[in-house]
Amino acid sequence: MPRMGGMSRPDIRQWQPPTEAEPDLVALVARVARGDHQAFELVYGELAGPVYGVVRQVLRDPAQSEEVAQEVLLEVWRTASRFDPARGSAAAWVLTIAHRRAVDRVRSESAGSRREQKAAATEMVPDDVAEVVAATLDHQRVRRCLDGLTELQRESVKLAYYGGYTYPQVAHLLGVALGTVKTRIRDGLIRMRDCMEVTW
Protein backbone atom coordinates (compact mmCIF):
# COMPACT_ATOMS: atom_id res chain seq x y z
CA MET A 1 0.00 0.00 0.00
CA PRO A 2 1.47 3.41 -0.86
CA ARG A 3 2.47 5.45 2.16
CA MET A 4 1.02 8.91 2.70
CA GLY A 5 4.03 11.05 1.90
CA GLY A 6 6.24 12.55 4.54
CA MET A 7 3.91 12.51 7.51
CA SER A 8 6.18 10.52 9.76
CA ARG A 9 9.45 8.71 9.56
CA PRO A 10 8.67 5.20 8.42
CA ASP A 11 11.21 3.55 10.71
CA ILE A 12 9.67 4.93 13.87
CA ARG A 13 7.33 2.64 15.69
CA GLN A 14 5.53 4.43 18.39
CA TRP A 15 4.68 2.44 21.47
CA GLN A 16 0.94 2.81 21.83
CA PRO A 17 -0.68 2.08 25.12
CA PRO A 18 -3.88 0.13 24.63
CA THR A 19 -6.68 2.50 23.76
CA GLU A 20 -9.38 0.65 25.68
CA ALA A 21 -10.19 1.82 29.16
CA GLU A 22 -7.35 0.75 31.43
CA PRO A 23 -7.92 -2.89 32.30
CA ASP A 24 -8.02 -3.90 35.91
CA LEU A 25 -4.45 -5.09 36.35
CA VAL A 26 -5.12 -6.43 39.82
CA ALA A 27 -7.82 -8.74 38.48
CA LEU A 28 -5.60 -9.72 35.55
CA VAL A 29 -2.68 -10.61 37.83
CA ALA A 30 -5.02 -12.74 39.94
CA ARG A 31 -5.99 -14.60 36.76
CA VAL A 32 -2.32 -14.94 35.80
CA ALA A 33 -1.73 -16.57 39.21
CA ARG A 34 -4.26 -19.24 38.14
CA GLY A 35 -2.29 -19.91 34.95
CA ASP A 36 -4.57 -17.93 32.61
CA HIS A 37 -2.66 -17.40 29.34
CA GLN A 38 -4.99 -14.76 27.97
CA ALA A 39 -4.64 -12.68 31.14
CA PHE A 40 -0.84 -12.92 30.93
CA GLU A 41 -0.93 -11.71 27.33
CA LEU A 42 -3.01 -8.71 28.42
CA VAL A 43 -0.60 -7.94 31.26
CA TYR A 44 2.24 -8.20 28.76
CA GLY A 45 0.45 -5.74 26.47
CA GLU A 46 0.08 -3.26 29.31
CA LEU A 47 3.48 -3.50 30.93
CA ALA A 48 6.08 -4.85 28.47
CA GLY A 49 6.68 -1.34 27.10
CA PRO A 50 7.34 0.28 30.48
CA VAL A 51 9.38 -2.74 31.65
CA TYR A 52 11.59 -2.71 28.57
CA GLY A 53 11.81 1.09 28.71
CA VAL A 54 13.00 1.35 32.28
CA VAL A 55 15.43 -1.55 31.94
CA ARG A 56 16.88 -0.02 28.78
CA GLN A 57 17.12 3.37 30.48
CA VAL A 58 19.36 1.83 33.15
CA LEU A 59 21.31 -0.73 31.09
CA ARG A 60 21.50 1.10 27.73
CA ASP A 61 22.58 -1.99 25.85
CA PRO A 62 19.58 -3.25 23.81
CA ALA A 63 20.50 -6.94 23.85
CA GLN A 64 21.14 -6.99 27.58
CA SER A 65 17.96 -4.95 28.16
CA GLU A 66 15.86 -7.45 26.28
CA GLU A 67 17.35 -10.30 28.25
CA VAL A 68 16.55 -8.61 31.58
CA ALA A 69 13.06 -7.50 30.45
CA GLN A 70 12.28 -11.11 29.52
CA GLU A 71 13.47 -12.31 32.93
CA VAL A 72 11.25 -9.73 34.61
CA LEU A 73 8.13 -10.70 32.67
CA LEU A 74 8.81 -14.37 33.31
CA GLU A 75 9.12 -13.53 37.01
CA VAL A 76 5.70 -11.87 36.85
CA TRP A 77 4.24 -15.09 35.45
CA ARG A 78 6.03 -17.25 37.99
CA THR A 79 5.27 -15.21 41.11
CA ALA A 80 1.83 -13.75 40.28
CA SER A 81 0.35 -15.60 43.29
CA ARG A 82 2.63 -13.60 45.59
CA PHE A 83 1.35 -10.21 44.45
CA ASP A 84 -0.50 -8.52 47.33
CA PRO A 85 -2.82 -5.75 46.12
CA ALA A 86 -2.95 -4.30 49.65
CA ARG A 87 0.69 -3.32 49.34
CA GLY A 88 0.66 -1.35 46.10
CA SER A 89 -0.54 -1.30 42.50
CA ALA A 90 0.17 -4.14 40.08
CA ALA A 91 2.13 -1.77 37.83
CA ALA A 92 4.36 -0.72 40.72
CA TRP A 93 4.91 -4.36 41.67
CA VAL A 94 6.06 -5.25 38.15
CA LEU A 95 8.12 -2.09 37.61
CA THR A 96 9.80 -2.46 41.01
CA ILE A 97 10.95 -5.93 39.95
CA ALA A 98 12.10 -4.50 36.60
CA HIS A 99 14.12 -1.64 38.04
CA ARG A 100 15.68 -3.80 40.72
CA ARG A 101 16.72 -6.46 38.22
CA ALA A 102 18.26 -3.85 35.96
CA VAL A 103 20.13 -2.31 38.87
CA ASP A 104 21.33 -5.70 40.12
CA ARG A 105 22.64 -6.39 36.63
CA VAL A 106 24.43 -3.04 36.50
CA ARG A 107 26.05 -3.56 39.86
CA SER A 108 27.56 -6.87 38.84
CA GLU A 109 30.97 -5.79 37.65
CA SER A 110 31.15 -7.00 34.09
CA ALA A 111 27.90 -5.38 33.09
CA GLY A 112 28.99 -2.16 34.78
CA SER A 113 32.13 -1.71 32.73
CA ARG A 114 30.33 -2.51 29.48
CA ARG A 115 27.69 0.03 30.34
CA GLU A 116 30.11 2.80 31.16
CA GLN A 117 31.40 2.73 27.61
CA LYS A 118 27.88 3.18 26.40
CA ALA A 119 26.67 6.51 27.60
CA ALA A 120 26.82 9.37 30.02
CA ALA A 121 24.72 9.35 33.11
CA THR A 122 21.66 11.54 33.03
CA GLU A 123 20.83 11.76 29.37
CA MET A 124 17.72 9.86 28.45
CA VAL A 125 17.72 7.25 25.74
CA PRO A 126 17.47 9.59 22.76
CA ASP A 127 14.12 10.05 21.11
CA ASP A 128 15.38 9.34 17.62
CA VAL A 129 16.27 5.72 18.15
CA ALA A 130 14.09 3.33 16.21
CA GLU A 131 11.91 2.64 19.25
CA VAL A 132 10.49 5.94 20.25
CA VAL A 133 9.44 6.97 23.70
CA ALA A 134 5.69 7.14 23.81
CA ALA A 135 4.35 10.65 23.96
CA THR A 136 1.90 9.54 26.58
CA LEU A 137 0.20 11.61 29.20
CA ASP A 138 2.45 9.92 31.75
CA HIS A 139 5.48 11.16 29.93
CA GLN A 140 4.30 14.76 29.78
CA ARG A 141 3.21 14.74 33.36
CA VAL A 142 6.44 13.28 34.67
CA ARG A 143 8.38 15.82 32.66
CA ARG A 144 6.29 18.67 34.03
CA CYS A 145 6.65 17.42 37.60
CA LEU A 146 10.42 16.93 37.18
CA ASP A 147 10.58 20.55 36.05
CA GLY A 148 9.04 21.52 39.38
CA LEU A 149 11.98 20.10 41.37
CA THR A 150 15.11 21.99 42.31
CA GLU A 151 18.07 21.25 40.06
CA LEU A 152 19.77 19.14 42.72
CA GLN A 153 16.60 17.18 43.50
CA ARG A 154 15.98 16.51 39.81
CA GLU A 155 19.55 15.41 39.07
CA SER A 156 19.64 13.22 42.17
CA VAL A 157 16.35 11.47 41.34
CA LYS A 158 17.27 10.99 37.68
CA LEU A 159 20.76 9.67 38.38
CA ALA A 160 19.43 7.29 41.02
CA TYR A 161 16.43 5.99 39.06
CA TYR A 162 17.22 6.33 35.37
CA GLY A 163 20.97 6.07 35.91
CA GLY A 164 20.71 3.15 38.34
CA TYR A 165 23.36 4.66 40.62
CA THR A 166 23.59 4.20 44.38
CA TYR A 167 23.25 7.36 46.45
CA PRO A 168 27.00 7.41 47.29
CA GLN A 169 27.69 7.26 43.54
CA VAL A 170 25.18 10.05 42.95
CA ALA A 171 26.88 12.12 45.67
CA HIS A 172 30.22 11.57 43.99
CA LEU A 173 28.91 12.46 40.52
CA LEU A 174 27.27 15.64 41.78
CA GLY A 175 30.10 16.54 44.14
CA VAL A 176 27.86 16.91 47.18
CA ALA A 177 27.75 15.32 50.64
CA LEU A 178 26.10 11.94 51.19
CA GLY A 179 23.55 13.39 53.59
CA THR A 180 22.60 16.04 51.06
CA VAL A 181 21.90 13.45 48.37
CA LYS A 182 19.81 11.25 50.66
CA THR A 183 17.69 14.25 51.60
CA ARG A 184 17.38 15.56 48.03
CA ILE A 185 16.33 12.17 46.68
CA ARG A 186 13.62 11.83 49.33
CA ASP A 187 12.42 15.43 49.06
CA GLY A 188 12.43 15.28 45.26
CA LEU A 189 10.50 12.04 45.18
CA ILE A 190 7.95 13.30 47.72
CA ARG A 191 7.44 16.36 45.56
CA MET A 192 6.99 14.15 42.49
CA ARG A 193 4.49 12.01 44.40
CA ASP A 194 2.44 15.06 45.38
CA CYS A 195 2.73 16.66 41.93
CA MET A 196 1.51 13.48 40.23
CA GLU A 197 -1.17 12.97 42.87
CA VAL A 198 -0.05 9.44 43.60
CA THR A 199 -2.68 8.07 45.95
CA TRP A 200 -0.80 5.20 47.60
Place this chain on the structure above:
Amino acid sequence: MKILADDWHVLTGSYALDALPDPERAEFERHLQHCPSCEAEVRGLRETAARLAMAQALQPPPGMEQRVLAAAYRTRQLPPLPPEHLHHRPIPRRMTAFAAAASVAAAVGLGITQVSTQHKLESTQASDAAVTRVVTAPDARIEATSTSAGGSVTVVASTALREAVITSTGMVSLPAGRVYQVWVISPSGARSAGLMAGRSTLLASAVVPGDRIGITVEPAGGTSKPTTTPVAVLPA
Protein backbone atom coordinates in the same frame (compact mmCIF):
# COMPACT_ATOMS: atom_id res chain seq x y z
CA MET B 1 27.33 3.67 66.49
CA LYS B 2 23.62 3.76 66.64
CA ILE B 3 21.66 4.96 63.67
CA LEU B 4 19.00 7.43 64.74
CA ALA B 5 15.41 7.03 63.68
CA ASP B 6 15.51 10.20 61.60
CA ASP B 7 18.55 8.96 59.70
CA TRP B 8 16.68 5.83 58.76
CA HIS B 9 13.62 7.68 57.66
CA VAL B 10 15.49 9.83 55.17
CA LEU B 11 16.48 6.63 53.34
CA THR B 12 12.92 5.89 52.17
CA GLY B 13 13.57 7.77 48.92
CA SER B 14 16.86 6.07 48.13
CA TYR B 15 15.36 2.69 48.98
CA ALA B 16 12.35 3.25 46.72
CA LEU B 17 14.73 4.05 43.84
CA ASP B 18 16.98 1.01 44.54
CA ALA B 19 19.78 3.45 45.32
CA LEU B 20 20.91 1.93 48.63
CA PRO B 21 24.19 0.04 48.36
CA ASP B 22 23.94 -3.55 49.49
CA PRO B 23 24.63 -3.80 53.20
CA GLU B 24 22.50 -0.72 53.79
CA ARG B 25 19.63 -2.06 51.68
CA ALA B 26 19.36 -5.19 53.85
CA GLU B 27 19.57 -3.15 57.06
CA PHE B 28 16.89 -0.79 55.87
CA GLU B 29 14.64 -3.71 54.98
CA ARG B 30 14.99 -4.98 58.55
CA HIS B 31 14.18 -1.50 59.83
CA LEU B 32 11.05 -1.37 57.65
CA GLN B 33 9.60 -4.32 59.57
CA HIS B 34 9.35 -2.09 62.63
CA CYS B 35 8.60 1.26 61.06
CA PRO B 36 5.06 1.47 59.68
CA SER B 37 5.43 5.12 58.77
CA CYS B 38 8.59 4.32 56.75
CA GLU B 39 6.77 1.46 55.08
CA ALA B 40 3.79 3.64 54.19
CA GLU B 41 6.10 6.25 52.72
CA VAL B 42 8.06 3.66 50.74
CA ARG B 43 4.81 2.46 49.16
CA GLY B 44 3.90 5.91 47.93
CA LEU B 45 7.42 6.53 46.65
CA ARG B 46 7.46 3.15 44.87
CA GLU B 47 4.25 4.11 43.10
CA THR B 48 5.91 7.38 42.17
CA ALA B 49 8.96 5.56 40.80
CA ALA B 50 6.60 3.37 38.76
CA ARG B 51 5.29 6.53 37.08
CA LEU B 52 8.86 7.44 36.19
CA ALA B 53 9.11 4.04 34.51
CA MET B 54 5.76 4.36 32.72
CA ALA B 55 6.99 7.62 31.26
CA GLN B 56 9.93 5.85 29.62
CA ALA B 57 7.95 3.09 27.91
CA LEU B 58 9.60 1.82 24.74
CA GLN B 59 8.45 -0.52 22.01
CA PRO B 60 9.99 -3.88 22.99
CA PRO B 61 12.09 -5.62 20.31
CA PRO B 62 10.20 -7.68 17.74
CA GLY B 63 9.75 -11.29 18.78
CA MET B 64 10.15 -10.57 22.48
CA GLU B 65 6.50 -11.28 23.18
CA GLN B 66 6.66 -14.73 21.56
CA ARG B 67 9.86 -15.54 23.46
CA VAL B 68 8.38 -14.44 26.80
CA LEU B 69 5.10 -16.27 26.31
CA ALA B 70 6.84 -19.47 25.17
CA ALA B 71 9.18 -19.37 28.17
CA ALA B 72 6.34 -18.60 30.58
CA TYR B 73 4.12 -21.45 29.46
CA ARG B 74 7.02 -23.86 30.00
CA THR B 75 7.56 -22.53 33.55
CA ARG B 76 5.81 -23.79 36.65
CA GLN B 77 4.21 -21.03 38.75
CA LEU B 78 4.75 -20.58 42.48
CA PRO B 79 1.84 -21.58 44.71
CA PRO B 80 0.30 -18.89 46.92
CA LEU B 81 1.88 -18.35 50.32
CA PRO B 82 -0.05 -19.80 53.24
CA PRO B 83 -1.85 -17.02 55.14
CA GLU B 84 0.54 -17.06 58.12
CA HIS B 85 3.36 -15.93 55.85
CA LEU B 86 1.51 -12.87 54.72
CA HIS B 87 2.65 -9.60 56.11
CA HIS B 88 1.91 -9.73 59.81
CA ARG B 89 2.98 -7.55 62.65
CA PRO B 90 3.11 -8.61 66.26
CA ILE B 91 -0.18 -7.82 67.90
CA PRO B 92 0.33 -5.63 70.94
CA ARG B 93 -0.67 -7.29 74.14
CA ARG B 94 -4.15 -6.46 75.23
CA MET B 95 -4.87 -4.65 78.43
CA THR B 96 -7.11 -6.38 80.88
CA ALA B 97 -10.69 -5.35 80.36
CA PHE B 98 -10.67 -3.65 83.73
CA ALA B 99 -7.58 -1.54 83.04
CA ALA B 100 -8.88 -0.54 79.63
CA ALA B 101 -12.26 0.42 80.97
CA ALA B 102 -10.61 2.42 83.74
CA SER B 103 -8.36 4.29 81.35
CA VAL B 104 -11.20 5.12 79.00
CA ALA B 105 -13.40 6.21 81.87
CA ALA B 106 -10.58 8.41 83.12
CA ALA B 107 -10.20 9.94 79.67
CA VAL B 108 -13.86 10.73 79.38
CA GLY B 109 -13.93 12.07 82.90
CA LEU B 110 -11.01 14.36 82.27
CA GLY B 111 -12.51 15.79 79.15
CA ILE B 112 -10.81 16.28 75.88
CA THR B 113 -7.69 18.27 75.28
CA GLN B 114 -8.22 20.77 72.55
CA VAL B 115 -6.11 19.69 69.62
CA SER B 116 -4.09 22.10 67.56
CA THR B 117 -5.51 23.22 64.26
CA GLN B 118 -2.29 24.83 63.13
CA HIS B 119 -1.07 23.87 59.68
CA LYS B 120 -4.55 22.69 58.82
CA LEU B 121 -4.04 19.39 60.55
CA GLU B 122 -7.31 17.57 60.16
CA SER B 123 -7.72 17.49 63.86
CA THR B 124 -11.09 16.65 65.16
CA GLN B 125 -12.76 18.84 67.70
CA ALA B 126 -13.64 15.91 69.86
CA SER B 127 -16.44 16.32 72.30
CA ASP B 128 -17.11 14.27 75.39
CA ALA B 129 -20.29 13.12 73.71
CA ALA B 130 -18.39 11.85 70.67
CA VAL B 131 -15.91 9.96 72.82
CA THR B 132 -18.67 8.46 74.90
CA ARG B 133 -20.45 7.40 71.72
CA VAL B 134 -17.36 5.48 70.54
CA VAL B 135 -16.42 3.84 73.83
CA THR B 136 -19.99 2.73 74.44
CA ALA B 137 -20.60 1.52 70.86
CA PRO B 138 -21.77 -2.12 70.83
CA ASP B 139 -18.91 -3.03 68.50
CA ALA B 140 -16.17 -1.10 70.32
CA ARG B 141 -12.79 -2.85 70.27
CA ILE B 142 -10.01 -2.00 72.69
CA GLU B 143 -6.29 -2.22 71.96
CA ALA B 144 -3.49 -1.03 74.19
CA THR B 145 0.27 -1.06 74.12
CA SER B 146 3.19 0.44 75.97
CA THR B 147 5.14 3.09 74.08
CA SER B 148 8.87 3.57 73.62
CA ALA B 149 8.33 7.01 75.18
CA GLY B 150 7.08 5.37 78.39
CA GLY B 151 3.51 5.00 79.52
CA SER B 152 0.87 3.46 77.34
CA VAL B 153 -1.64 4.25 74.67
CA THR B 154 -5.15 2.87 74.34
CA VAL B 155 -7.30 2.84 71.23
CA VAL B 156 -11.04 2.21 71.30
CA ALA B 157 -12.46 1.85 67.79
CA SER B 158 -15.91 1.26 66.36
CA THR B 159 -16.30 -0.11 62.84
CA ALA B 160 -19.91 1.01 62.68
CA LEU B 161 -19.03 4.61 63.61
CA ARG B 162 -15.72 4.54 61.68
CA GLU B 163 -14.22 6.39 64.62
CA ALA B 164 -11.46 5.71 67.11
CA VAL B 165 -10.61 7.28 70.46
CA ILE B 166 -6.91 7.46 71.27
CA THR B 167 -5.82 7.97 74.87
CA SER B 168 -2.28 8.16 76.19
CA THR B 169 -0.99 8.11 79.74
CA GLY B 170 2.45 8.42 81.22
CA MET B 171 4.44 9.28 78.10
CA VAL B 172 7.56 11.38 78.81
CA SER B 173 7.17 15.14 78.53
CA LEU B 174 8.83 16.42 75.42
CA PRO B 175 11.24 19.35 75.25
CA ALA B 176 9.91 22.67 74.02
CA GLY B 177 9.39 22.64 70.28
CA ARG B 178 8.41 18.95 70.15
CA VAL B 179 4.99 17.41 70.29
CA TYR B 180 3.35 13.99 70.04
CA GLN B 181 1.36 13.62 66.84
CA VAL B 182 -1.21 10.88 66.21
CA TRP B 183 -1.61 9.26 62.78
CA VAL B 184 -4.14 7.04 61.11
CA ILE B 185 -2.08 4.68 58.95
CA SER B 186 -3.76 2.99 56.00
CA PRO B 187 -2.44 1.47 52.76
CA SER B 188 -2.69 4.93 51.21
CA GLY B 189 -0.32 6.41 53.77
CA ALA B 190 -0.51 8.17 57.10
CA ARG B 191 -2.81 11.08 57.84
CA SER B 192 -2.74 13.20 60.92
CA ALA B 193 -5.36 12.69 63.60
CA GLY B 194 -4.04 15.65 65.57
CA LEU B 195 -1.55 16.56 68.26
CA MET B 196 -1.37 15.18 71.77
CA ALA B 197 0.03 17.20 74.64
CA GLY B 198 0.82 15.31 77.86
CA ARG B 199 -2.16 13.25 78.87
CA SER B 200 -4.91 13.68 76.37
CA THR B 201 -7.50 12.04 74.21
CA LEU B 202 -8.14 12.42 70.50
CA LEU B 203 -10.96 11.32 68.28
CA ALA B 204 -10.02 10.08 64.81
CA SER B 205 -12.69 9.78 62.16
CA ALA B 206 -12.94 7.81 58.90
CA VAL B 207 -11.10 4.92 60.55
CA VAL B 208 -11.71 1.55 58.92
CA PRO B 209 -10.71 -1.99 59.93
CA GLY B 210 -7.12 -2.62 58.92
CA ASP B 211 -6.04 0.93 59.69
CA ARG B 212 -3.45 1.40 62.40
CA ILE B 213 -2.87 4.21 64.84
CA GLY B 214 0.67 5.51 65.29
CA ILE B 215 2.21 8.18 67.49
CA THR B 216 5.37 10.05 66.49
CA VAL B 217 7.40 12.92 67.93
CA GLU B 218 7.21 15.94 65.63
CA PRO B 219 8.13 19.61 65.65
CA ALA B 220 5.68 21.85 67.50
CA GLY B 221 2.63 22.48 65.36
CA GLY B 222 2.90 19.05 63.78
CA THR B 223 3.75 17.98 60.25
CA SER B 224 1.74 16.73 57.29
CA LYS B 225 3.59 13.39 57.17
CA PRO B 226 5.34 11.46 59.97
CA THR B 227 9.05 12.26 60.05
CA THR B 228 10.22 9.99 62.86
CA THR B 229 9.82 6.37 63.90
CA PRO B 230 6.60 5.93 65.88
CA VAL B 231 6.85 5.50 69.64
CA ALA B 232 3.82 3.22 69.35
CA VAL B 233 1.71 1.60 66.65
CA LEU B 234 -1.43 -0.41 67.24
CA PRO B 235 -4.39 -1.63 65.24
CA ALA B 236 -7.40 0.64 65.05
